[in-house]
Amino acid sequence: MATFAWGIRRERGHRSKWGKFQIHPTTGVLNVSDSLNREEQSSYMLIIEAWDNYQFGYTNGESRNAFKQIGVNIVDVNDESPVFEPINGCVTITEFHELREVVTVVRATDADDPNTPNGRILFSIVSGNKLGLFKLENLDYSSARIDAVHSLKGLYGNYTLVVQAQDLGSPPNVVSTENATLGSTIIQVHATDDDIGLNGAVRYRLKQDLMGNWRTFSVDSESGIILLKQPLDREKQKIYEIRVEAYDLGIPTPLSSDLDLTVYVRNINDYEPQFLVDEMVIKFTEHMPTGMERRKIVDTVDRDEVDELDDPPTPVCYFIVGGNEGDFFTIEPLRHEVMVAKELDREASKQHLILIKATEDCIHSPANQNFFDPTDDTYLKVIVEVEDINDNAPHFVKKVFTGGVTTEADFGKEFMQIKAIDIDEGDNAEVSYYQVGQIQMTLTEGLENVQTPPFLVDQFTGVVQLNFDPQKGMKGYFDFMKVKGVDVSLEGAESLNQELLALKEDNLLLHQITLQIQAGVSNEVVQIPEMVDERIQEAQVIPERERIRLAGTTFQGAACQWWKVDQDDPEPMSMDTGQLPYRVQELLVLGRRELVQSFREDLRSLDQLEALIAEH
Structure with missing residues (x-):
């Protein structure tokens, strides 16, 4: 009894490729192991090698072998369609064209075997010859001529003939x-x-x-x-x-x-196209022209089985069926691209939500949905984030900031803070503070040697601090210090006026009341800021007839007005106009110990103070 082993030594043939065939090592059955295409290679030459005693004798040289050549011819199937050779331009003839004279010749090729009906072509006119002016005659299996069969005189014009090229092979699948x-x-x-x-x-x-x-x-x-x-x-x-x-x-x-x-x-369409994710995020820039920015939505998958004999996959269309409040967005159904339909403003709404439906029905728009169902993979929730641009200037949180220091304050003391906000976000919302313009000093004493700016503003925090060392005997008012709030990428933002006041000098009580008057309405009180410093020690001795100074800012930024207030002076007069806007003695009752308590009682309620000033 002999044992044989079979193997394919090699394949020979035009453009030979390995791996198209395989042989069982014991039975010798020859099989096809890869797809064959006659149009690529029409024949193969296989060399089959057979060994005896292969298992035990091959390694020590005791096996004998023999070879056999096997030719494999690939039989053609009708899997290729005829293809016309292109005709450049139109065919032009005159109305005096001779009968049976060739109008044109059409040619086509078929990649199937030309020796079989699969590669032989038959031509025919299928439309455009209603008047019967032309006829087609097949010259061979790859070309045909078109002739005029009737007089064309007076029949000038354009004629479009549709010619069909059909092979003679077996019917298609x-x-x-x-x-x-x-x-x-x-x-x-x-x-x-x-x-x-x-x-x-x-x-x-x-x-x-x-x-x-x-x-x-x-x-x-x-x-x-x-x-x-x-x-x-x-x-x-x-x-x-x-x-x-x-x-x-x-x-x-x-x-x-x-x-x-x-x-x-x-295969029938058992499954609708489905998204692999439930949610995605896209971003658009605010205030960009509509249609300029496009965002591609993720593709869907189709669970239906598809192979080469199926029709081309049905196109999938996307529709917006939910969200989209304000109709800010639109989508191109076939390109799956979302665009902005209305100008976006991040400060109005920094995030939008749209619901997208994927469907193979590109003719009818799906019904709108009021909610997102994560179990239905034909829907996708899209979160649209609006990216910020630097389109807003910073603005201060108050029109007037008020602060004060005493002569006991140390150099570098932080005594107030200004604040501005920017409704942009990120770097566009970072605010820096700068002091601009000159600081005006009025009614000052002992400040002649202060050469540097008396106050500094921290660029990043807006904190105002002393830039000199106050000494006894110094007093005065620093009016209209202008401070500018600027974001990091927008110059020239918003300015405001600051009025700073030295509140206390020796045993003298100095306080500030700031009145901000609307432009054009000189008697209307708009804002009365809170009092800054009420830290008054009861042990202080204040002479009975000591002067108390009040400072007020008036309409259109006029200079400060000062008044001398005495306990026995029933109607103190303004130094500038001779008239007092309000009765100061009703605000401040002078006296040694009564002064502190009166100050606190009368200034406890800003609403009462404002009403009192408005009344007078």
Whole structure:
């Protein structure tokens, strides 16, 4: 008993490729291991090598081998369509064109085997020749000529002829959907017989096959219509190969011809396109022109099985079906791109929500949805974030900031803070503070030697601090210190006026009341800031007739007005106008110990103070 081992030594042939065939090492059965394409390579030469005693004798040289050449020819199937050679421009002839003179020649090629009907082409005019002015004559299996068959005189104009190139091969694959109804028509075959009588009467029947495919279909014996007899199930079988026999009723022996058909079961659209994620985030820049920015939405997947014999995949369209309050966004259904339809403003709304539906129905818009269902993968929730640009200047939180220090304060003391905000975000909202303009000093004493700016503003925090060391005997008012708040990328923002006041010097009580007057309305009180410093020690001795100074700012930034207030002076007069805007003695009752308590009681309620000033 001999044991043999088989192997393919190599493949020979034009543009030989390895791996197209395989052979079983013990049985010698030769199989195809990869797809074959006759149009790429029409034949292979295989060298088969056989070894005896291979398992035990090959390594020590005791096995013998023999070779066999096997030629494999690839049989053509009708899998290529004819292709026309291009014609440049139009064909032009005159109305005096001679009859049967060639108008033009059309040519086409077919990549199938030219020695079989699969590669032989038949031409015909299928439309555009209603007047019968032209005819087509096949010259060979790859070209045809078009002639004029009638006089063209007076028939000048443009004529468009549609020419069909069809090969003579077997019919193309027949396609049927897996949900086709029983009894529905699959295809109709037709055969001709040039005989007459019963000898020319053609009938049809299905021939039995080993796979039993013929049981799934039936054929009408006279019409050749092939019908579906049993349900199709693509999951069980997607290709059926059947053979139809056409025979005549000739006597004594009927003649017949066979036609092989391949029925391909097409998958039905069981699943809608689905998103792999429930949510995605896209970003647009505020105040950009509509349509300038586009954002691509993620693709969907289709769970339906697709192979090369299926039709091209159905395009998927996207629609906005929810959210989109204010109709700020639109989407191109086929390109799946979201665009801005209205100008966005981040300060109005920094985030938007839209709901997108994916569907293969690109004609009808889906119904709107009021909520997002995460279990339905045909929907996608899109969060739109609006990116900021530096389109807003910073502004101060108050029109007037008031602060004060005493002569006991140390150099560098932080005694107040100004604040501005910017409604932009990120770097665009970072605010820096700068002191601009000159600081005006009025009614000052002992400040002549202060050469540097008396106050500094921290660039980043807005904190105001002393830039000199106060000494006893120093006093005065520093009016209208202008401070500018600027964000990091926008110059020239907003300015405001500050009035700073030394509150306490020796045993003298100095306080500030700031009145901000609206432009054009000199008597209307708009704002009375809170008093800055009420830290008055009861142990202080204040002479009975000591002067108390009040400072007030008036309409249009006029200079400060000062008043001398004495306990016995019932109606103190203004130094500038001779008239006092309000009765100061009702605000401050002078006295040694009563002063502190009166100050606190009278200034406890700003509303009462404002009403009192407005009354007078």
